[in-house]
Amino acid sequence: MPKKTNFSELQTERYKFKPQLPSVLSKGAPFIQIKQGAATSSQGNQEQIKEMFPNTYGMALAGFKKGANSAARKKKITVGVVLSGGQAPGGHNVIAGLFDGLKKANKKNVLIGFIGGPSGIIRDECKILEKDLLHEYRNTGGFDCIQSGRTKIETIEHLLAAKATFQGEKIDALVIIGGDDSNTNAAVIAEFAKKENIPVSVIGVPKTIDGDLKNDFIEASFGFDTATKIYSELAGNICRDANSAQKYWHFIRLMGRSASHITLEVGFKTQPNVVLIGEEVKEKNKTLAQVIDDLAEIVIARAQNGKNFGVILVPEGLIEFIPEFKELINALNDILSQDSAEFSSAVLSDKDKKEIASSKLPPHLSALLNSLPNHIAMELLLDRDPHGNVVVSQIETEKLLIGMLKKRLAELKKEGKFDGKFAANYHFFGYEGRCGIPSNFDANYSYALGYSAAILALNNLSGYMASVRNLTKPASQWTCGGIPITMLLHLERRKGEDKPVIKKALVDLNDKPFKAFERMRKSWAQNEDYIFPGPIQYFGPKSIVDMTTKTLQYEQN
Numbered sequence: 001m002p003k004k005t006n007f008s009e010l011q012t013e014r015y016k017f018k019p020q021l022p023s024v025l026s027k028g029a030p031f032i033q034i035k036q037g038a039a040t041s042s043q044g045n046q047e048q049i050k051e052m053f054p055n056t057y058g059m060a061l062a063g064f065k066k067g068a069n070s071a072a073r074k075k076k077i078t079v080g081v082v083l084s085g086g087q088a089p090g091g092h093n094v095i096a097g098l099f100d101g102l103k104k105a106n107k108k109n110v111l112i113g114f115i116g117g118p119s120g121i122i123r124d125e126c127k128i129l130e131k132d133l134l135h136e137y138r139n140t141g142g143f144d145c146i147q148s149g150r151t152k153i154e155t156i157e158h159l160l161a162a163k164a165t166f167q168g169e170k171i172d173a174l175v176i177i178g179g180d181d182s183n184t185n186a187a188v189i190a191e192f193a194k195k196e197n198i199p200v201s202v203i204g205v206p207k208t209i210d211g212d213l214k215n216d217f218i219e220a221s222f223g224f225d226t227a228t229k230i231y232s233e234l235a236g237n238i239c240r241d242a243n244s245a246q247k248y249w250h251f252i253r254l255m256g257r258s259a260s261h262i263t264l265e266v267g268f269k270t271q272p273n274v275v276l277i278g279e280e281v282k283e284k285n286k287t288l289a290q291v292i293d294d295l296a297e298i299v300i301a302r303a304q305n306g307k308n309f310g311v312i313l314v315p316e317g318l319i320e321f322i323p324e325f326k327e328l329i330n331a332l333n334d335i336l337s338q339d340s341a342e343f344s345s346a347v348l349s350d351k352d353k354k355e356i357a358s359s360k361l362p363p364h365l366s367a368l369l370n371s372l373p374n375h376i377a378m379e380l381l382l383d384r385d386p387h388g389n390v391v392v393s394q395i396e397t398e399k400l401l402i403g404m405l406k407k408r409l410a411e412l413k414k415e416g417k418f419d420g421k422f423a424a425n426y427h428f429f430g431y432e433g434r435c436g437i438p439s440n441f442d443a444n445y446s447y448a449l450g451y452s453a454a455i456l457a458l459n460n461l462s463g464y465m466a467s468v469r470n471l472t473k474p475a476s477q478w479t480c481g482g483i484p485i486t487m488l489l490h491l492e493r494r495k496g497e498d499k500p501v502i503k504k505a506l507v508d509l510n511d512k513p514f515k516a517f518e519r520m521r522k523s524w525a526q527n528e529d530y531i532f533p534g535p536i537q538y539f540g541p542k543s544i545v546d547m548t549t550k551t552l553q554y555e556q557n
């Protein structure tokens, strides 16, 4: 039991939770064979990706099966681990699974944690993760054991610094726990290591609350389950408040970056009146004015039934899916990367920045930028993240929607088409969910991912991402293995250049979850079909504590 005194009663109880290992992993590396699968090719731009990754392109899928494995490393190895990008519940359990998998193979194996994300590798800032230290973090949320960061290892200087760290620390394998951009980093480092004959295996682990790192082999990223359960509790409480007071429209913006998976999942769990899906807005090529008209139609229909209240979920990435904003954001991305020195000057006021940007945009985009409320324009001009993404978490789309909807309803009132009331509240749920105590699902899943990463490292496999599947079944039946990261890559425009990146999995309008939502949404708009899921349960009936996401349930029937 940890010695610390500042743990809550729940946390103290939670230490006793023993993650359930998939049965294939139960005996450790000497008893897990690698089953080579088919050779792979990249998601897109095959020729270019092959040229960029000549040493790691096309590798075979690697499945795990029970059986003696004399090829697994028996000699002591040292493994480095790094947490990269946004926090996600389960990160500490990946490290715990990795630690346990390594120790089960050889007690002398060493796990080193790089501090503060990939910059810890560049600067060689690390600490040895001992049993006692790790014990304090088992089954806990957050990344505070070694912290995280968003530095991208891509320049030759960064790669050479990483090489020096690997050599200095005598690292045999590096495990990068991250989202799409961080795992792209893992692919780049794996390729560099092979090219330079550096004896380091590089392994990725799929992390992100956004749920956009998935494909046939990665059914979910860890953290999505817990984060959406937390947001659903909050959104459900707001539905109940809306239905109790019956006087407000609540706009809830939810994290998720580009993808609307979080919003869709919270929608399933709470059944609010409106769930906006960015991918649908894009598919239907809707302008902001059309999105506002759709909302006005629902507000008016409810007002006609005496219901001047409701709840609307807004994905934080919505703005990037509205065609005119997409064009504006892309143009601003190019301007900000080409003229970064000019924009980062400390003496520039917001007004100056907006004027400079505006003068560099084509007339129609300049007019759009200038038509926006000042705070939104400035949020669009904020520095991009190290991967060149616009920081959607800082753009208050919910306030933009409320402002425009108010204006539209006032016009409709004048035309005699609306005689209700419209009072709105806004909320943003993002950081509240990223460090929650992992649900049983995430605690088990992240532990199995970490353990699988250890097996990949012990088998000297490099350029692979740990993959655990069959997730709607009990954890003991999950299947495990690794997939070559290059198979997930395609080219995307970043910072004004075509870059290899992992293709984000967005909400697929032809897939089962969206189809299910489409069947239900009309009723949600008109009625109060609200569901109040309440907080995550860690103890109690299996049907509640081991519940997976609705998204997974729809995807896998």
Ligand code: FBP
Pocket (backbone or CB within 6 Å): 084, 085, 086, 087, 088, 179, 180, 207, 208, 209, 210, 255, 256, 257, 316, 392, 393, 434
């Ligand atoms: P990752 O893709 O790194 O997992 O980040 C997830 C996320 O929580 C997004 O939902 C959000 O847009 C972003 O991080 C916020 O980033 P930051 O923590 O840098 O503010």
